[in-house]
Amino acid sequence: MAKLSVIPWRAPVAAGPVHATVQLPGSKSVTNRALVLAALATGPSTLSSPLLARDSALMVAGLRALGTHVSTAADDRWVVRPGRLHAAGHIDVGLAGTVMRFLPPVAGLAAGRVAFDGDALARRRPLGPLVEALRAIGVRVEGGPDGVLPLTVHGTGEVHGGEVVIDASASSQLVSGLLLAGARFARGITVRHVGPPVPAAPHLRMTVQMLRSAGAGVDDATPDVWSVAPGRLSGRGWQIEPDLSSALPFFAAALVTGGEVVLPGWPRSSMQPVEQVRELLRRMGADVRLGTGGLTVRGTGRVHGLDADLAGLSELAPVLAALAALADSPSTLHGIGHIRGHETDRLTVLARALGRLGTGVTELADGLRITPRPMRGGVVDTDRDHRMAHAAAVIGLAVPGVELSDVACTSKTLPEFPALWSAMTTGNR
Ligand SMILES: O=C(O)C1=C[C@@H](OP(=O)(O)O)[C@@H](O)[C@H](O)C1
Ligand SMILES: C=C(OP(=O)(O)O)C(=O)O
Secondary structure: OOOOOOOOEEOOOOOOOOOEEEEEEEOOHHHHHHHHHHHHOOEEEEOOOOOHHHHHHHHHHHHHHHOEEEEEOOOEEEEEOOOOOOOEEEEEEOOOOOHHHHHHHHHHHOEEEEEEEOOOHHHHOOHHHHHHHHHOOOOOEEEEOOOOOOEEEEOOOOOOOEEEEEOOOOHHHHHHHHHHHHOOOOEEEEEEOOOOOOOOOHHHHHHHHHHOOOOOOOOOOOOOOEEEOOOOHHHHHHHOOOOOHHHHHHHHHHHHOEEEEEOOOOOOOOOOOOHHHHHHHHHHOOOOEEEOOOEEEEEEOOOOOOOOEOOOHHHHHHHHHHHHHHHOOOOOEEHHHHHOOOOOHHHHHHHHHHHHHHOOOEEEEEEEEEOOOOOOEEEEOOOOOHHHHHHHHHHHHHHHOOOEEHHHHHHHHOOHHHHHHHHHHHOOO
16 A cells, blocks of 8 residues: 655635636546446547546556556546456555445456455445445455455456345445446346435436446436446547536635635536535525636625535535634534545544634534634644545635645645645735
8 A cells, every 4th residue: 555645734824815717627526437437338438637636546547457458648638448357456445435436346347356455544434335235246245344445356257236225325436336337237236225315416416427428228217226227338538527526625715715716617517516516605605607717606705604404515514614614603514424434534523623723613413513713723634634624725714824734635636736725825827
């Protein structure tokens, strides 16, 4: 496992309203789905404007280990040539939920043995329902006794498939992983969820939409049941749209400072939950417009608190919590108990960090109640979580003396974060 560097960082304070156009890299979720679908297709595919970050690099390395040829020679256009799937050795999932949940089903389709492991923190992320589902459809999986990494998949080159019943309340990725590989299973796959609600519905819609774009027959008409028919997936060109979750801290900067941030290259029809994000930002006091120039967010410098169920938008919770701490009224963010199983226990780590900086915070079983109070500087322990780093940077715009224990963790999805953030705050764009 590669040793990851730690880089402490002092968050810049905004001297005035920020005015920035921010060119963001491709969506992690779209890039990693496109890579998996391309590897399982019958012909070559291209990815235009893919994400260049740790999570996508790990997905590329994992697919190569399974026999796929991926050329990343040109940063803005990757070429994927599917090969006969065969497994050899080890796949490092890092801390990437998409890699740890999307690749074990693909490994079942590869002849041979492959061991999966990742960062120490990845060993705490839920995987058990996926392991049980794979076993139920005939894949031999060793390990994962407590429902976590490490584990070994013994693929035979084919997977029987069929119907599985799982509790996917811990992560939507448990369902997405099975569906993405499902068209290649002899009987396809039907996933039936039983349990508390599955989070991140927009990510499940993205999975279904991208499978259909690759030619798969998908039935998602019944709530909590998804079926993918057995069949061939086509190679195709994937245009990767900018990452909405990486955009959020920049949009938050417009709100906090009363400035304007433009994200160019935003498609009219997006696979990410733009409408829901627009609505949340509007409730917090922003003006959000989608036009030919891109997605533009304007703020007044006043942020309003809100009561919001974030189950569908859970990866946005850290930055929204930071905004809530700077708001003019209290907030309750709920529906996000499962983010305790994200890169870190985000509810506990957020409560601890915001509390240390002076905010009134109550940790709920499924969220946070935040009562804004005057804040002071201090060190925020990011606990290796990229979105904790984003959240601390947002607070640092308004509160002098905020230091991040580590900013290198942003390389998971946005290695350019420190440079883009500094350029935004100094007006060097
Ligand atoms: O499928 C995906 O690309 C993702 C699904 C969500 O996971 P959970 O359902 O585990 O929250 C989201 O939080 C994650 O950042 C990306
Ligand atoms: C939860 C996240 O990531 P992952 O894809 O590793 O689950 C995230 O990016 O906020």
